[in-house]
Amino acid sequence: QVDLVESGGGVVQPGGSLRLSCATFGFTFSDYGMHWVRQAPGRGLEWVAFVKYDGTRKYTTDSVQGRFIISRDNSRNTLSLQMNGLTPEDTGLYFCARDMRAVMGLSPYYYMDVWGKGTTVVVSS
Amino acid sequence: SSELTQDPAVSVALGQTVRITCQGDSLRIYYASWYQQRPGQAPLLIVYARNSRPSGIPDRFSGSSSGNTASLTITGAQADDESVYYCSSRDSSSDKWLFGGGTRLTVL
Numbered sequence: 001q002v003d004l005v006e007s008g009g010g011v012v013q014p015g016g017s018l019r020l021s022c023a024t025f026g027f028t029f030s031d032y033g034m035h036w037v038r039q040a041p042g043r044g045l046e047w048v049a050f051v052k053y054d055g056t057r058k059y060t061t062d063s064v065q066g067r068f069i070i071s072r073d074n075s076r077n078t079l080s081l082q083m084n085g086l087t088p089e090d091t092g093l094y095f096c097a098r099d100m101r102a103v104m105g106l107s108p109y110y111y112m113d114v115w116g117k118g119t120t121v122v123v124s125s
Numbered sequence: 126s127s128e129l130t131q132d133p134a135v136s137v138a139l140g141q142t143v144r145i146t147c148q149g150d151s152l153r154i155y156y157a158s159w160y161q162q163r164p165g166q167a168p169l170l171i172v173y174a175r176n177s178r179p180s181g182i183p184d185r186f187s188g189s190s191s192g193n194t195a196s197l198t199i200t201g202a203q204a205d206d207e208s209v210y211y212c213s214s215r216d217s218s219s220d221k222w223l224f225g226g227g228t229r230l231t232v233l
Contacts, residue, residue: 035222037168037224044209044211044224044225044226044227045160045162045211045213045224045227046224047213047221047222047223047224050220050222057220059220059221061221095167095168097168100173102174104156104174104175107154107155107156108154108155108156108215109155109156109173109174109175110155110158110214110215110222111158111170111173111174111213112158112160112168112170112213113170113179114170115167115168115169115170116167117166117167118167
């Protein structure tokens with residue numbers, strides 16, 4: 001059974017750091033790109049970061065660029081998000097999600113087919 | 126900057142049909158995917174590649190796309206469909222992904 005389990009969330013002071021992990025089960029992790037998506041309390045979903053299946057490409061949303069680093073360890077089937085310089089605006093529930101992509105005719109499509117339950121990050125003094 | 130726009134809230138009478146829309150320039154290039162999120166739960170993929178459904182998703186959920194607009198249609202809405210629905214796509218102008226702001230569906 002395919003499953004994603006996030007961990008590493010907690011309460012941290014502004015300017016602090018946290019490292020989130022996403023353990024994966026039931027599929028060949030090294031075949032898939034992976035995402036981090038977050039949700040501030042009472043707000044919508046916000047894409048945070050993506051890493052290609054082999055770790056050679058990494059993308060982040062502008063608001064975390066230079067502060068958050070996405071990485072993966074294909075030998076341990078684990079995705080990580082190193083978060084530095086945290087601000088209260090980074091507070092939220094952080095989900096990892098599996099990337100899927102294909103082409104229909106000439107049109108490419110992307111989606112996130114499996115999600116973890118999330119881990120909560122609170123940035124507060 | 127690129128974005129996807131959704132109506133914040135929509136209501137539908139029990140058993141009736143409702144359409145939830147998502148607009149954005151990226152949808153001219155990439156198909157939208159749709160996610161259902163119930164309170165306290167992770168998002169659940171319900172439609173992808175314009176009108177494909179993962180296994181286990183009822184066929185009352187369907188998707189369509191035209192120009193810069195993607196739509197999620199629920200035919201015969203059930204009380205259990207009360208949720209927030211998000212659209213998403215790859216950003217056509219950068220190496221990023223986008224989510225719409227979400228549409229809260231109320232079933233009356």
